[in-house]
Amino acid sequence: MSTTFTTPRPAPSVLVPVVAGGIAIALALPVFLVVDWRLSAWLLAATLWAAGQAFGFLLVRLRSVGNLAASGVAAIGMMIRAVGVMLVLFAVAVSDPSLALAAALTYAFAYTVELLLSLVTYFGNPPV
Numbered sequence: 001m002s003t004t005f006t007t008p009r010p011a012p013s014v015l016v017p018v019v020a021g022g023i024a025i026a027l028a029l030p031v032f033l034v035v036d037w038r039l040s041a042w043l044l045a046a047t048l049w050a051a052g053q054a055f056g057f058l059l060v061r062l063r064s065v066g067n068l069a070a071s072g073v074a075a076i077g078m079m080i081r082a083v084g085v086m087l088v089l090f091a092v093a094v095s096d097p098s099l100a101l102a103a104a105l106t107y108a109f110a111y112t113v114e115l116l117l118s119l120v121t122y123f124g125n126p127p128v
Helices: 015-035 039-063 068-095 097-124
Strands: none
Touching (some): 015 039
């Protein structure tokens, strides 16, 4: 059995995946303009992305304290961040489903870019 997934590696920087997700949000703007979709959906996705990343930055700072309790709070905070984004999108979907769908797809695209780049940088590091 391969030990690729069980071998510990040093944690990579979160900066590059976050910037790549931001670039994905920025690249979605011309698509919205060309396809003539509502810019409010792009703005909602960009705002949720920026707010989520700001909250994530605070959680990373908290986790760097090195305290076990801080790690637990950071883990719960990461889940709250995802739930918060979903709650906002559900609230918007109640009043305007097409706006929420476009914003959710844009946010999901940026999240996927960030996740894939995070995995590539993590598994690209040599094991310790």
